[in-house]
Structure formats: C-alpha cells, structure tokens
Amino acid sequence: MFDALGAVSRDWGTMLGTLEAAAAFGHTEQWLEGRLAVTGEGDEALRDVTDGLLRELIAAPDQAERALLDKAGQWQAIVAGDGHTPTPSGEPARTEFLTLSTAIAMGAHQNEFSEQAARFCLMLSATSAERAVADLSQRVRSTKPASVEVEIEGWRYAIEPADEPADLVRKFLGWADEEMTTARTQAARRRLGIGRPSARLEQIEVSWEDRKQRGQEAVYQATFQANRYFQKWNKGLEAAGRCVSLLRTQAAGAWSDTQGPDPVAGPPRAALELPDWDPRPPGT
Numbered sequence: 001m002f003d004a005l006g007a008v009s010r011d012w013g014t015m016l017g018t019l020e021a022a023a024a025f026g027h028t029e030q031w032l033e034g035r036l037a038v039t040g041e042g043d044e045a046l047r048d049v050t051d052g053l054l055r056e057l058i059a060a061p062d063q064a065e066r067a068l069l070d071k072a073g074q075w076q077a078i079v080a081g082d083g084h085t086p087t088p089s090g091e092p093a094r095t096e097f098l099t100l101s102t103a104i105a106m107g108a109h110q111n112e113f114s115e116q117a118a119r120f121c122l123m124l125s126a127t128s129a130e131r132a133v134a135d136l137s138q139r140v141r142s143t144k145p146a147s148v149e150v151e152i153e154g155w156r157y158a159i160e161p162a163d164e165p166a167d168l169v170r171k172f173l174g175w176a177d178e179e180m181t182t183a184r185t186q187a188a189r190r191r192l193g194i195g196r197p198s199a200r201l202e203q204i205e206v207s208w209e210d211r212k213q214r215g216q217e218a219v220y221q222a223t224f225q226a227n228r229y230f231q232k233w234n235k236g237l238e239a240a241g242r243c244v245s246l247l248r249t250q251a252a253g254a255w256s257d258t259q260g261p262d263p264v265a266g267p268p269r270a271a272l273e274l275p276d277w278d279p280r281p282p283g284t
Contacts (some may be wrong), residue, residue: 025140
C-alpha cells in the first residue's frame with residue numbers, strides 16, 4: 001500500500017507506527033459494534049445471565065474470605081496447643097469490581113462468559129472505557145505528522161495533506177532543470193581549457209534526463225500514497241470519536257427495555273365509600 005512512499009520517506013518506520021496506532025481505533029469500533037449488538041433475548045434469559053454473572057463476581061471475594069477464616073482457625077488451634085506461631089501470610093489479592101467487569105467485557109478474564117454477560121460488564125465499565133478511549137485518542141492525535149519528508153533523486157520535500165501529485169511533479173521537474181543547468185555551467189567552466197567540453201555536457205544532460213524520468217514517476221506515486229496515508233489517519237481519529245459515541249449511547253441502552261410498561265387500569269369506582277361528614281371544625 002505504501003511501497004513507493006516507504007522507499008523514499010525518511011524515518012518511515014516511525015511514520016508507519018503512528019498510523020497503525022490511529023488505525024487501531026477502527027478495529028475497536030468494529031469490536032464495540034459487535035459487543036453491543038442487541039440479540040433480543042427475553043427478560044428471563046437476561047435475568048438468568050445477570051444473576052449468574054453477579055454470583056461469579058461475588059464468588060472470588062467469598063473464596064478469599066473462606067481462606068482467611070480457615071487460616072484463622074489454624075492459628076487458634078496452634079495458640080491453644082501452645083505451639084509455634086506461623087508466619088502470617090498476606091491476604092489473598094482481590095480484584096476490584098470495575099477491573100473485573102472490564103476484564104470480562106474485554107474477554108481478558110480467565111473464565112469464559114456468555115456474550116450477554118460480557119455486554120452487561122461493558123455497560124458497567126462504559127464510563128471508564130469512554131475516558132480511556134478519549135485519553136488514548138488525544139495521545140495518538142498528538143503524534144500525527146504535519147507532513148511526510150521524502151528524498152527523490154536528490155530532491156527533498158515535505159509532502160503535506162493538501163499537496164496534489166501533479167503539482168509536486170512540476171516542482172520536481174523545475175528543480176531538476178535548475179540543477180542540470182547548474183551542473184552544465186560548472187562543467188563548462190572546468191572543461192573550458194581542455195577544448196572538448198561538449199562530451200561532458202552531453203553526458204550531464206543524459207544523466208539528468210534519466211533522473212527526471214525516474215523521479216517524476218516516484219514523486220507522483222509518493223504523493224498519491226502520502227494522501228492516502230493522511231486519509232487513513234483521519235479515518236482512524238474519526239473512528240475514535242465514534243467509539244466514544246457508542247460507549248455513551250449504546251452501552252447504556254444495550255439492556256434497555258424496548259417495550260414501555262403496560263398501562264394498569266384503575267378501578268371502575270372508588271375502592272371505599274367515603275362517609276358523609278362535614279370536615280370543618282364545630283362552630284364554624
């Protein structure tokens with residue numbers, strides 16, 4: 001895709017690396033769209049998934065607490081038996097709830113969960129995920145280059161996003177003509193006393209004509225690919241914005257009830273007959 005540009009660009013490895021970082025937001029957007037896709041499960045299915053997920057989230061702290069109680073019982077037995085006090089071990093590490101739900105949403109948890117459970121966890125961690133995507137997009141945006149520096153047949157130029165291939169070809173040819181004129185002038189001065197400057201001048205012209213033929217095609221292809229390079233950069237940053245929008249709008253609505261509550265009809269008459277009395281105080 002960027003073979004011509006990579007061959008003439010300076011520090012192309014770094015340039016390509018920054019583009020890959022920006023393009024990653026496109027993959028993230030596709031992943032979010034798939035993760036947040038509503039499959040239309042019934043209320044009972046969603047309730048079962050949620051209950052199972054919450055039980056799993058609570059199981060790990062329960063197991064850690066059980067291990068501590070067992071260890072406390074062992075210590076009490078040792079103290080009662082006048083034995084040696086063991087070196088206390090640290091409390092088993094517990095995963096913070098938001099970290100755990102994020103790991104499940106990203107598919108990074110050691111246990112396997114259903115798609116509904118992962119989507120539920122993504123809903124819980126949507127705010128943190130949105131902030132992470134926004135912060136990362138700002139970092140990536142700060143690395144976007146303003147131009148791509150190239151060197152073609154000795155011609156150095158910084159290609160910018162608005163540059164057109166045909167315009168830069170004309171600039172290159174103008175530069176090449178100036179350089180050829182300068183080379184001929186210098187050669188003519190050096191060979192003036194020898195008596196046969198024409199052969200040298202002809203050689204210079206042939207050499208520069210070859211460079212112009214090779215260079216104009218390289219300039220055109222490099223500029224065309226540089227334009228594509230900046231377009232992919234812009235698409236990556238646009239995808240980052242759409243990722244934030246997905247997390248703001250669809251994460252919370254992924255489990256929303258699309259059907260409104262059924263209206264409940266009231267009784268045809270008052271539930272109780274009110275007594276017939278005057279609510280005003282006596283004497284008024």
